Amino acid sequence: MARKLYFACNFDPSGLPGFPPDSCMFATVIEYSSTVNLVDVFDHYRDKGLKTANLMPSKKAAKELCDAWNETYKANGTYAF
DSSP states (O other): OOOEEEEEEEEOOTTSTTSOSSOOBEEEEEEEETTSOHHHHHHHHHTTTEEEEEEESSHHHHHHHHHHHHHHHHHTTOBOO
């Protein structure tokens, strides 16, 4: 039986359409089934600025980590949005 995998991911979309050319960051939760090929998934997101993907024990834990990272990006002026 497939189970859900939750990743806390950091992105740096600098230079991609709609984003500034300088460093800008954001974090978000990515959820996938344990049956997918994660190499393909992360290759897809790498083209969109994926820098790190941390496997988390739950969706709640992944969201809490992403929220903390985003607050840090906002505080240091590098938040993408």
